Amino acid sequence: MAAWLRRRGRLEDALQLLRSAPATARVERQRGGLHLEYEEWAAARAAFEKSLVLDPRSVEAWHGMANALQGTGALEDADAALQRAIELDPAYAPAWVNRGALLRLLGRIEPALACFQRAVALGHDTPETANAVHGVLQDLGRPADALSGARALIERHPDFVPGHESLAHLLWEYGAMRSRGEDPLGAFRAAALARPGHRPMQLAFVRALVQTQRVDEALAWLHSLRRRAPEDPVLDWLTADAMDRLGHDGASALFAAAHRHLGNRSTEFLNAHARHAFRTGRMELARDCAQRALRLDPANQEAWGHLGIAWRLAGDAREHWLFDYARLIADLEIETPPGYADLAAFLSALRVTLDTLHLTAGQPMGQSVRNGSQTPGRLFGRDDAVLRAAESSLRASAEDWLAGLPHDPRHPFLRIQQRRVRIVGAWSVRLNASGRHANHIHNEGWMSSAFYVALPPSVCAPARPSTAGCLQFGQPMDELALDLPPRRIVHPKPGRLALFPSYMWHGTVPFDDSAPRLTIAFDIQPAS
Incomplete structure (x- = not known):
């Protein structure tokens, strides 16, 4: 009966039924699966633990346990659970697929590819698995x-x-591999044209148009979609956002209409509405949207960034409580990793490795990079000695800095007492002349970073009066149309590491130099 309820989307009814059922291995597995759907990781783990006590050879329970552990950030433990599932049944393809995805998260690219290929050999040749293989091939430098x-x-x-x-x-990032005159969105557009009733296809294509700055085409596409579905609040939202970017009238009314349906359940919408409110000078609305988003998701980094800007515009001292530009931005030199004569030797070796990974010709879609490239996938975890040394040294530096910060249970950054951390994403950026990072925040992190590997001579020249190539904090994204100067400027130097809360607005000042600006960035979460 619980399985029947689950298939029909009645998850709470299914969970209530299982709570009253006798504790068998099967019942506990089902309970764990339901908790996974609610993203209740601790409850899911407890249920799978009970199931495994009753049936320690259950492949499905070990597989579920791996999902629960991954949800809490315990990635190595999750990998051990997947390995146990595979030991029990080497032909269980879902475990191979999930292990491939997990190893890719950990940066172990070649073993990840082997897992996906094993799943395909077992008959799990799904489009999802094939798409994952293509992502791993890109990570491996085989675009x-x-x-x-x-x-x-x-x-x-x-x-x-x-x-x-x-x-x-x-196609967008590897322009040299396109056919002559090929539009990176050409195949996507053709598929969307051929499937006017395929809502996920339509929405994804519109978002791709916006990410590639083709907002006029996105707006025309949305007008056609809204004629077929005039009461769809998501279409109202996306149309309002496109109109707003182009400065068209009517965006406010559409945002208000969408807000009636989405304002109590979508943090993504509330953040978009807040951006519109800033652009149109309605600061109280922007603050209200940010506060609503934080009630739905108290750890939402973009909403905290918006709330801090609203406080700043209102002259509210809580801006400085939240951002605390002096104390919550670190600018420190890392220790030289073992095995290198000095920091300069380490940076030289690291630069050689990173240069081999920057293969794209264009900036990534929907990211902050302007006139530069970004490495694909996860940088750390690869089978490379210099990258392992970099990860170890950078993590140690972050933990040392965190150990000196106070605890404040009311503060979204300082309320975390855990001083051991895990790196949840890492990449390298190479900016070329006139390149920059547009001002942004990091939604996937709790703490974020910038580590300087190599800088153009004009950027790291001593006693220079210019801020070209510098890291700036406190200036919100350009799209908000707020004339606010940065609150703090950090002058980069090779071998130095900047650390800051992920909700902190940050970007870089453009520079004019033939040599590139090479950095590593990573997002951090507290270790579980």
Whole structure:
């Protein structure tokens, strides 16, 4: 009965039924699965632990346990659980797929590829698995193979939206591999035209248009969609956002209409509405949207960033309580990792490694990079000695700095007492002349960073009066149309590490130099 209720989306009824059922291995597995759907990781883990006590050889329970552990950030423990599931049943393809995805998160790219290939060999040749393989091939520096596979995937599965998104990203970033005159969104557009009733396809294509700054086309597409579905609040929201970017009248009314349906359940919408409110000078509305978003998700980094800007515009001292530009921005030099004569030797070796990973010709879609490139996938975890040394040294520096901060249970950053951390994402950025990072925040982190590997001579020249190439804090994104100067400027130097809360607005000042500006960035969460 619980399975029947679950298939019909009645998750709470299914969970209530299982709570009153006798504790068997099967019942506990089902309870764990329901908790996973609610993203109740601790409860899911407890249920799978009980199931494994009753049936320690259950492949499904070990697989579920891995999902629960991954949800809490215990990635190595999750990998051990997946390995146990595979030991019990080497032909259980879902465990191979999940282990491939987990190893990719950990940066172990070649073993991840082997896991996905094993799943395919076992008959799990789904479009999702194929798309994951193409992502791993890109991580491995094989973009031509990734692109060839992505083209073949949408030929075989033209309705598979993630496949179209992956192909568009590859064509956008690796322009040299496009056919003459090929539009990176051409195949995506053709698929959307052929499937006017495929809502996920339509929405994904519109978002791709906006990410590539084709807002006029996105707006025209949305007008057509709204004629077919005039009461769809998501279409109202996306149309309002496109109109807002182009400075068209009517965006406020559409945002208000969408707010009646989405304002109590979507933090993404509330953040978009807050951005519109800033652009149109309605600061109280921006503050209200930010506060509503934080009631839904108290750890939402963008909402905290918006609330801090609203406080700043109102002259509210809580801006400085939240951002505390002097204390919550670190600017420190890392220790030289073991095995290197000095920091300069380490940075030289690190630069050589990073240069081999910057293969794209264009900036990534929907990111802060302007006139530069960003490495794909996860930088750390790869089988590379210099990257392992960098990860260890950077993590140690972050933990040392955190140990000196006070605890404040009311503060979104300082309320976390855990001083051991895990790196949840890492990448390298190489900016070219006139390149910069547009002002932004990091939604996936709790703490974020910038580590300087190599800088143009004009940026690191001593006693220079210019701020070119510097890291700036406190100036919100350009799209908010707020004339606010930065609150703090950090002058970069090779071997130095900047650390700051992920909700802190930050970006870089453009520079004019033939040599690139090479950095590593990573997001951090407290260790579980």
